[in-house]
Amino acid sequence: MPQIFHTHRDSFTISTDPARLDMNAVHDFLSRAYWAKGRPRERTEAAFANSLVFGIYEGSRQIGMARVVSDFSIVAYLCDVFIHEEYRGHGLGKWLVQSILEHPDLQSIRRWLLATDDAHGLYRQFDFIQLTDPEKWMQRLRPFPGES
Numbered sequence: 001m002p003q004i005f006h007t008h009r010d011s012f013t014i015s016t017d018p019a020r021l022d023m024n025a026v027h028d029f030l031s032r033a034y035w036a037k038g039r040p041r042e043r044t045e046a047a048f049a050n051s052l053v054f055g056i057y058e059g060s061r062q063i064g065m066a067r068v069v070s071d072f073s074i075v076a077y078l079c080d081v082f083i084h085e086e087y088r089g090h091g092l093g094k095w096l097v098q099s100i101l102e103h104p105d106l107q108s109i110r111r112w113l114l115a116t117d118d119a120h121g122l123y124r125q126f127d128f129i130q131l132t133d134p135e136k137w138m139q140r141l142r143p144f145p146g147e148s
Helices: 023-031 041-049 092-102 120-124
Strands: 006-009 012-015 052-058 061-070 075-083 111-113
Touching: 012 092, 023 041, 023 061, 023 075, 052 092, 061 092, 075 092, 092 120
Parallel strands: 075 111
Antiparallel strands: 006 012, 012 052, 052 061, 061 075
8 A cells, every 4th residue: 555645835735645635626626627527426436546646735625636546566547637727827737746756656667657638748847758659559448327
């Protein structure tokens, strides 16, 4: 089990303590995210319960998050990265990604994966690149119930 991680900057805290997560805020964030539209709340709750989740807080208010799905040895998938609209443009997303990559339990990861429509510039700052051999990669995508 990964160790709980905390880091602070100004009035903000990043924490992996699952007890701090505000699932109402998480669900609200993801209901506005292009990649999570239509995701049932119970699926989000199960996904977060089975991931290493980094919450960003101003005091006790959750203002963002990201989660990592990993074997903590070889591969990690970074997903559900979200900063509340009111807090964007202040470097919090960059700080969040940096904190994730510095987490002690993620230091041995050889291959990091993520998918984004609009944040390539952010991730390039941390040496993420386009897939080098996309023809080798495959996916199986199934819709959520009620989604076509």
